[in-house]
Amino acid sequence: MANTDNKDIFAAYTEDSIRSLDWREHIRLRPGMYIGKLGDGTSTDDGIYILIKEVVDNCIDEHTMGFGKQIDIKVTEHSVTVRDYGRGIPLGKVVDVVSKINTGAKYDSKAFQKSVGLNGVGTKAVNALSQYFKVQSVREGRAKVAEFEKGILVKEHKEAPTKEVNGTLVTFTPDDTVFKNFKYIPEYLEKQIWNYCFLNAGLQINFNGQKYVSKNGLLDLLQRVTNEEDLRYPIIHLKGEDIEVALTHANQYGEEYYSFVNGQHTTQGGTHLGAFREAVVKTVRDFYKKDYEATDIRASICAAISVRVQEPVFESQTKTKLGSQTVYEGGPSMKAFVLEFLSKQLDDFLHKNPSTAEALKKRIEQSERERKELAGIKKLANERAKKANLHNRKLRDCKIHLNDEVTGKDKDESKRLDTMIFITEGDSASGSITKSRNVETQAVFSLRGKPLNCFGLTKKVVYENEEFNLLQHALNIEEGIEDLRYNQIVIATDADVDGMHIRLLLLSFFLQFFPDLVKNGHVYILETPLFRVRNKQETIYCYNEEEKAKAVKKLGNKPEITRFKGLGEISPSEFGNFIGEDIRLEPIILNKDTHIQKLLEYYMGKNTQDRQEFIIGNLRYEKDLIAE
Structure with a gap:
């Protein structure tokens, strides 16, 4: 019988089993x-923002080449329009540029120097993943328009005269x-x-009628x-x-960086x-002629760096990490280029600004004292955490992690970006x-009760408190967030007073x-339904009173209503509906005026x-409406 089955399997594997996907099908499938x-859209790296980025990147590349000083962006609830005032796509290639892989001007390094969109895929991906996509190019009084649906050309308009200025929409x-x-x-x-x-x-x-402009670059960012x-x-x-740097030291814990390559x-x-990071340490040591610890020099740093490279090598299509193969203009390594720049420019600045040099020295020495005070407790805590990590009863880990090494075969980074840990x-x-x-992709870390209120305490408490120490090791953030193990840190508590x-x-x-975990958009609140409304034919989960009212109206005839008071009341079979494809996360967002x-x-x-006055002024009463 086994042999017969194998024969059937091999018989089914024919020429018809081999499938070739065109560009559009491949993008939509993978x-x-x-x-x-x-x-x-609840996360900054969600695809809908990448779609906008891919289109705007082309406008930026035009600006960088010296064409177009303005970009207009309009985003409505579900639609996006981007207009630049560059040279415009050559009219005879408007369709090809947005629908044929390996078509574009950026393969010609003379036309686009130090561009970010080097592989000609970006706008094709936007086209394939859009239910409607229109591109219009204007060049020297002539316009060409093409319209697509899910990457399929539905209408190619003839060239026509226009009074609009050059550019692409x-x-x-x-x-x-x-x-x-x-x-x-x-x-x-x-x-x-x-x-x-x-x-x-x-x-x-x-952007949506508001003007955005920066005069001082990375200085304005910091x-x-x-x-x-x-x-x-x-x-x-x-x-x-080809390099710009801004840096300072604050009073916060950790290191905070904003890094950019070709925009x-x-x-x-x-x-x-x-x-x-290495160049800052070496330059500071050389300036003060002291062998400071690297961690003391970088503690509390807030910095931004932007470089431009002719042919950057990124580790993935979304270009969130610069690869190790990248060299500067075919000459020195990136490490040598950055070190040469900082060792001269930062050193010169510190010599010319002695008050800044003295303030930096005091900040480093303060970090040195704090590190030494922590040394004893940190060593013991890490030894305990190492033992606990061998069998950490608080952590139910997942198989894939954000900091997993990306191999040449692993071009689909969506699983790493989907990683999350529920606390x-x-x-x-x-x-x-x-x-x-x-x-x-989903891990769980369990607290045993209410964690300690750590406001006003020093970082010593992170090591003295076993739960905090195990949590920072689970997240792998003790030395910073560069090797963070999960892209999304999700606080999952009951929607009652204790949970809040x-x-x-x-x-x-x-x-x-x-704080850099929050500033970089990694922390979320899990939203879970407050009500289950059902009859014999259908079950609807509702996250607020408004949704419940709609569900009751839809189902009619007095459906059964259940009020969930805690996560523990929701069965595992039901919980799968709320943390899967339809998961609802509320991101923790800090605006520019937030003083932590x-x-x-x-x-x-x-x-x-x-x-007290705020609490009294914002008191409200809720009734649990449970169907009898």
Whole structure:
């Protein structure tokens, strides 16, 4: 019987089994290879933002080449329009440029020097993943328009005369069968727009009617992400050919970096960031003629670096990490190039600005004292954590991690970007999630109760408190977030008073000791349904009163209504519906005016009159509406 089965299997493997996909089919079948993870817009690296980035990158490349000083971007609920004022796509190639892989001007290094979109895939991916896509090019009084649906050309207009100025206009609507229930978050779009402006000083971007422009590049970026009163010395801003750097030290824990290559925000760093971190240490040691510890020099640093390279090698299509193969102009390595620049420019700056040099020295020596005070407890805590990690009963790990090495064969990074860890409270909640999670990409860390309020405490508490220490080791963030193991850190607590309190305590922990996790968009709140409304034919889960009312109206005839009071009440079979494809996450977003220490002091510090008045003024009463 076995032999017969094998014969049948081999018989079925014929020429008809071999399938060749065209460019459009391949992108739609394997979108993760082109835009990373799909998502619904709650994360900054979700595909709908990558689609915008791919289109705007082309406009930026035109600007960088000296054509077009303005870009207009309009984003409605589901549609995006981008207009640049560059040279415009050659009219005879308008269709090919957005629908034929390996077609584009960027293969000609004379036409596009140091461009970010080198492989000619970006706009083709946008086209293939859009339910509607229109491109219009204007060149010297002539215009050409082409319209597509899911990458298929539906109408190619004839060339026509026009009075519009030169440039390219792209309009697209992401395919809602690919990007399910998606929405654009304005704060994410604004951050994306500002980064383009910081990296292209003088470029004006009009976004939904508002003007964005930066005069001072990375200096403006650091001013936007820091609070002036927290800085130990004024921001150092250095510029050279193909490199720009801004840096300062603050009073926060950890290291905070913003790195860019050819205008691309490399959120996972790479060789240029590694070179910068090393170069800062060497330059500082040489200037002060002291062998300071690298961690003391970089503690509390906030810095940005931007480089331009003729042929950058990225580790994935979404270009979030610069590869080790990249060299500068075919000459010195990235490490040598960055070191040469900083060893001269930063050294010169410190010699010319003795007050800054003295403030930097005091910050380093303060970090040195803090490190030595921590040394004893840190060693013991890490030894305990190492033993616990061999069998960490608090952690139910997953198989794939964000910091897994990307191999040449692994071009689909969507699974790494989909990795998340749920931080839960209590055995019942963690049990439900553990049984229903995706073991490949979802991990669970279980708290035993309310964590400690760490506001006003030093980092010593991270090592003295076993749960905090195990958590930082589970996340792999002790030395910074470069090797973070999970892309999304999800706080999953009950939607009651105790659950809200635990959320605040965990957020205080991250904001106090690892603020860059929040600033880089890695921390979320899991939304779970408050109600289940069902009849014999259909079950609807509702996340608020409004959704419940709609569900009751839809099902009619007095359906059964269940109010979930805690995560532990939701069975594992049901929980799978809420942490899978349709998971709802609420991102923790810090706006530019947020002062972390003042925020923590107000909500987590000693009870003040202001806070009492705020609580009394915002009291509201809720009734649990449970069907009898």
